[in-house]
Amino acid sequence: MSASTSTRPPARRRRLLRVGPLAVPVDRRGTAVGAALAGCLVAVGLLTMATGDLPVAPADVLRTVFGRGEPVHEFVVMRMRLPRLLTGLEVGAALGLSGAIFQSLTRNPLGSPDVIGFTYGSVTGALVAILLLGTTAAGVLAGASIAGGLLTAVLVYLLSHRRGTNGFRLVLVGLGVSAVLMALNDYLMTRASLEEASAATVWMVGSLNARGWEHVVPVAVALAVLVPCALLLSRPLALLRMGDDTATSLGVPVHRTRLALLVVGTALAAVATASAGPIRFVALAAPQLARRLTGAPGPGPVTSALTGAVLVVCADWVAQRALAPTSLPVGVATAALGGVYLLWLLVRERREGRI
DSSP states (O other): OOOOHHHHHHOOEEEEEEEETTTEEEHHHHHHHHHHHHHHHHHHHHHHOOSSOOOOOOHHHHHHHOOOOHHHIIIIIIIIHHHHHHHHHHHHHHHHHHHHHHHHHTTTTOOHHHHHHHHHHHHHHHIIIISSSOOHHHHHHHHHHHHHHHHHHHHHOOOOOOBBBBBBHHHHHHHHHHHHHHHHHHHHHHTTTTHHHHHHHHHHHOOOOOOOOOHHHHHHHHHHHHHHHHHTTTTHHHHTTTTTHHHTTTTOOHHHHHHHHHHHHHHHHHHHHHOOOOOOHHHHHHHHHHHHHTSSOOOHHHHHHHHHHHHHHHHHHHHTTTTSSOOOOOHHHHHHHHHHHHHHHHHHHHHEEEE
């Protein structure tokens, strides 16, 4: 037996899920983790809607959600708390899935959209709309944020493309572009009036405050388009993790697939940023946490999305309740937790000789 064979990890146990003539392999551990994360989302969501300045009993929350609640509960649950919860869930899922795509593309746990610079590009687009165009309309902010993220992705891709796109080179170029964009954002803030700077600062922190159904629906529509695209690309993405040569030998059009994944991942991050501002470190931490929970060789798209949703919803609940009656933006909570996680990740990567 060769050394390479003896060190190969044991095959993961899978069962076949039969749907008519099709037999789809299902990872038992991954399925169990996904179910547990979904259950956690339901529990935290119920807790979020039941607690606050106007407490509502869990039974009354459920009755209200199913259309049989009292008028006062209808206002508190359906107009104030449920839209905020759903926006956080959608934003967290989009960031988790985006982080899984970029970390798999770069084969690097630091390859998340907020490290590579795509999130900063979305912030720049929104700042241009707020400070130069003088508007805070949700539709304009969303469009400007998405355009800024996509333009940044194109720039990073072109600068890092040299006989193919190397994951390590993509991260390094992204870090450089991030630094330039942060400087540009700071410059835009210095040129703004007090009112404009105040509005921009509130948005840049990352917050779910005052989120209504008008914020839920656009993100839901975007996810309805982007998530199926990401799932369709998940198998080629798993092959790309093995290396370009291996993926090519297995019939994957490497450059076209990588470009498609880059567009989908950037659009997911930009949509999330447009909806709630830059909620940092979720895209960095969620895929790695999901990978460790499932024991998979790489971050899975579904578990990464669920983990991102759990992180944002839990962080928002902590931000609202930890210092009550003071309510903090969710971006403050994720930045505090994410900074600790990033330090741990850097130490771990250095010990293993990867950086």
